[in-house]
Amino acid sequence: MEQSTKASLQSFRSNLSAAKLALPSVLIANNEGDLSLMDFPTSRHEAWKYTRLSRLAKIQLESTIAAPIDWEDFNMVKDAYTFVFQNTTCIYISNDLPDGLSIKIGDEIATTDWLSSINESHVAKLNVAHAQNGCLINIAKGIQVDKPIQIIYITDGPKQPNFWRNQLNIEVGAKANIHIGYFSKDAIDSYSNVHWSVFLKENSHLIMTKIQNDGEANFHFSTENISQLKDSNFTLNTVTLNGAFVRNDVLVHVEGENCETHLNGAYIMKENQHVDNHTTVDHIFPNCNSYELYKGVMDDKSTAVFNGKVFVRPNAQKINAFQSNANVLLSDDATINSKPELEIYADDVKCSHGSTTGQLDLEAVFYLRSRGISETEARSMVVAAFMTDVLSKVASNDLKSYIYQQLAARFNLHLQGED
C-alpha cells in the first residue's frame, strides 16, 4: 500500500500566508477542499513521472523581509514599460504608461476583474490559495503598445515562498509584446509559483517571452492558461537559462477560428538542474494553425522533460499542427525524457510531431578545429548553432541580445544576431 503523504503538502503549506489578492468565488470555492484531498504528486502521476518533488516537499518555507535592492541589476531591456516585484512587493512601476495600456497591482485589482481560469494541478491550486501579489494588464481595443511591457520577478532570500498571480487581457484588435523575467538572489531552497491567465480577444496579437534565469537553488513553477478567440495570434517563447528546478505548464485553449499559436522553448542546462516543459494546445475550432518548437542543450547531470500535447477536437477540421522537440546531450550523465503527443478526433487535419535527441556533432567540431578554432570554442559554436533557430524566434532584438549575453557569460556560448 502506498503510504499516504498528504501530510507533506499540508506541512509544506503550514507557514504560508493565505491569499492576499481578492480572487473571485469561482476560483476559491472548491480550492481549499480540493487541496485538502491532494498531496504532492509522485512519479505515479503521468504529468510528474520524471519530475520528483520529494526534495521540495521537505523544505519549510518561510517568508522574510528582504533588504532593498537595485532592480536595475535584473533589467533585461532598457526601453520598456517596466514593473518589478521583489518577493511579494511591487518595488518599481513605470509611470509613463501610454493610453490604452493599464496595469493594476495587488489590491488595486477588484474581485470582478479576475476572469475564470481554472487549472486542476496542485501548483495552480496552491497559487489560488496563497496568491500574494501580481498584476492585471489590460490592452484596450485596437491599441498597439509602442514598447515592450517588462515584468521582472525577483525571489530574494533563502526558503522564500513567492506566489504571484497575473492576468493579461488583450482586447479586440490590440497588440502587445511582453517580456517576463524570473530571477533570484540568495534564493537557497526558495520557491516561486507564478500563474498567468491570458485572454486574447478577436483579432488580437500577443508575443509573450519568459526568461527564466533563477538562481541555482530555486524551485520555480510557472503556469500559463491562455484563451484565444477568433483571428488571434499568440506566441509564447520560454527561455530557460538557470534554476535548480523549473516546471512550466502551458495550456492554450484555441476557442475560435483562424487563430495562430506559436510555442517556442529553449532550455540550456548544466550541473544538476532540472527543467520540465509541459504544454497543451487544445484545438476546439477549425481552420487554425499551431507551431511548437522546443530545443534543449543539456550538460553535466542536468535533466529535462518535454511533454507536448496537441488535441484536435471532432469539429476542428483544417487544423495544421506541428510540434517538434530536439535535444543535444553534452554529457553521458545528462538526461532528456521527451514525449510529444497528438490526439486527433477530426479527419481533415495536417499534424506532425517529432522528437530527436543526439550528441554534439563531433564531425562539425573537428571541421572547425581543423581551421584553427580551439576545441572549447568549436563546441560552443556548434551548440550555439543548434539553438539559433529557436532563439531567433524571440521577436525583440534587445531581448535577444540580453539572452545572448547571458549565454556567453554562463555557458561561453556566442550566438550571432541575424545579419
Added chain:
Amino acid sequence: MITIKNLHASIEGKPILKGLNLTVNAGEVHAIMGPNGAGKSTLASILAGREEYEITAGEIDFDGEDLLDLSVEERAREGLFLAFQYPVEIPGVSNVNFLRTAINEIREHKGEKAMSAKEFMALVRDKSALVELDSKLASRSVNEGFSGGEKKRNEIFQMAMLNPKLAILDETDSGLDIDALRIVANGVNQLKTDQNATIIITHYQRLLDYIIPDFVHVLYDGRIVKTAGKELALELEEKGYDWIKENKVN
C-alpha cells in the same frame, strides 16, 4: 616543410599505414595516387589530427615541430590545412564568422593583432573571387545547401583565407565537373608560392592536367611504392595500378 618517417598507423587494430616515408619541401607540389584502400585518406586524416587512428610507429616533423604532438587546432595554427573530401555542413554557423574566428585565433597564436572587420571583408571579397564563390555563399551557413562543387570551392576559399604553409587536398577533384575542376585548380595554382607546399591526394590523373605536380607518388598497401615526376600520373591513367602491384610483389 614536412618529413614523414616510417609511419605506421591502424584503426580498430587494423594496420593501414605500414612504414610510409615522404618528404615535402617548400615550393613543391606532390601528388599522392593509389588504388582504393591504399591508405590515401588515412594519411590525410592523420596529418590533420583525427583521433580515431592509432599511430603505432614513426614520426612526422612539420617545420621543426613534432606534428603528432600537436592538437588539431594547433596544427592548423602552425599552417597545416586539410581540404576535406567530404566538407561538413554546419547549419547555424556562418561561413565568414567562423573564418574570422579562425583567422583571429591563428593570429593570436602567432602573437599578431586581430584582423579588423574592414580588412577581413576585403579579404573575403578578394578570396571568394579567386574561386568564383558567390559572396552570398561566403556568408551563408557553412556548406549548408551547397552543391558538391560549391563545397569544394568553399574548401579552397577557406584555404585562401587561412593562407597555410602546407595544404593537403583530399580527393578535392572527386565529383567535380570540368568547370569546377578548372576553378579549383586555378585557385590552388594562384595560391602557390615558394614558401608553401601542396599535397594532392587523388584517384584520377585529371586534376593533374591543371595543377602540375613536381612529384607523383604511388601509395599502395600503406607505403609509397613508387615516386617519379608528373609523367607517372599519365602512365597510371593509361595502365592502371596493376603493374605496380605486380612489380611490388615480384
